[in-house]
Amino acid sequence: MTPATWGVLLGATTGLGLLLVGRRVLAIRRPQLALRVLPYVRDASMVAGTARFPAGEPGTRSAVAGVFGPVLRSAADTVERVLGGARSVERRLQRAGLERTVHDFRVEQVQWGLIGFAVAAAYGVLRALSADSSPVGSLLICAIAFVGGVLGRDTWLTSQVRARERRILAEFPTLAELLALSVAAGEGPVAALGRVVQRSGGELSRDLAVVLAAIRTGEPVGAAFDRMAATTGLPLVSRFAQGVAIAVERGTPLADVLHHQAGDVREAGRRELIEVAARREVLMMVPVVFLVLPVRTRTIWE
Numbered sequence: 001m002t003p004a005t006w007g008v009l010l011g012a013t014t015g016l017g018l019l020l021v022g023r024r025v026l027a028i029r030r031p032q033l034a035l036r037v038l039p040y041v042r043d044a045s046m047v048a049g050t051a052r053f054p055a056g057e058p059g060t061r062s063a064v065a066g067v068f069g070p071v072l073r074s075a076a077d078t079v080e081r082v083l084g085g086a087r088s089v090e091r092r093l094q095r096a097g098l099e100r101t102v103h104d105f106r107v108e109q110v111q112w113g114l115i116g117f118a119v120a121a122a123y124g125v126l127r128a129l130s131a132d133s134s135p136v137g138s139l140l141i142c143a144i145a146f147v148g149g150v151l152g153r154d155t156w157l158t159s160q161v162r163a164r165e166r167r168i169l170a171e172f173p174t175l176a177e178l179l180a181l182s183v184a185a186g187e188g189p190v191a192a193l194g195r196v197v198q199r200s201g202g203e204l205s206r207d208l209a210v211v212l213a214a215i216r217t218g219e220p221v222g223a224a225f226d227r228m229a230a231t232t233g234l235p236l237v238s239r240f241a242q243g244v245a246i247a248v249e250r251g252t253p254l255a256d257v258l259h260h261q262a263g264d265v266r267e268a269g270r271r272e273l274i275e276v277a278a279r280r281e282v283l284m285m286v287p288v289v290f291l292v293l294p295v296r297t298r299t300i301w302e
Contacts, residue, residue, distance in 0.1 A: 116149030
């Protein structure tokens with residue numbers, strides 16, 4: 001196809017898209033009949049209890065959400081049917097500390113895929129204008145870019161989970177020692193937990209704040225920590241929560257349990273550091289072999 005043909009097609013597509021978007025924006029901005037009548041019958045509607053217009057109704061949401069929201073939701077449903085694994089995604093969202101549903105995550109995946117598709121399409125158009133290219137090849141590249149964007153968001157979620165778990169492991173020994181000191185000073189488990197949550201911040205502190213809120217609303221201490229042990233993806237944190245639950249239920253010394261838990265986490269951190277150093281030993285030799293030794297040898301010969 002010639003550049004003139006590509007220009008005609010792109011111009012027609014852009015004009016049609018702008019026309020559709022403009023018509024949709026005008027339809028959304030038009031106030032609904034119920035919203036216009038509501039101020040005059042507010043008393044009657046309050047008695048009837050039927051006129052409730054939350055902030056998420058079509059009359060109050062943004063034009064962008066109104067135009068592209070249904071399309072994105074439909075695409076998200078399609079991605080869910082193709083990929084599946086809703087339970088795994090929900091589990092990783094909980095472990096990453098993200099307060100969103102699986103459907104919201106699927107919408108983000110579609111958005112990432114559209115960004116990849118747009119970049120590939122722009123590259124294809126520029127390539128077509130500069131040289132002859134195959135439309136089939138361009139469409140294939142766009143499809144691969146869309147799939148790569150969808151899978152890239154899933155990979156990024158896994159990276160978020162790992163980053164958060166590393167932060168939790170770094171915070172855990174300090175919080176466990178603070179809990180042990182508070183309990184040893186004579187405070188109860190709930191009071192000690194409240195003191196630590198109030199004076200700390202971080203990922204683990206937020207998880208403990210959720211446990212504290214559940215306890216204060218009437219849930220037993222053992223059940224709240226058991227639920228934390230079931231939802232976390234870290235074995236060390238799971239053992240900590242189970243140990244606290246057992247100590248509270250059976251009356252065993254809680255301070256000793258917390259001290260042992262903190263010591264186990266520090267020992268695990270030292271072992272991991274040694275393992276990482278052992279794996280990086282070969283990489284540390286690369287600059288020595290390929291940079292330092294050649295320069296040294298050349299200097300000696302000169």
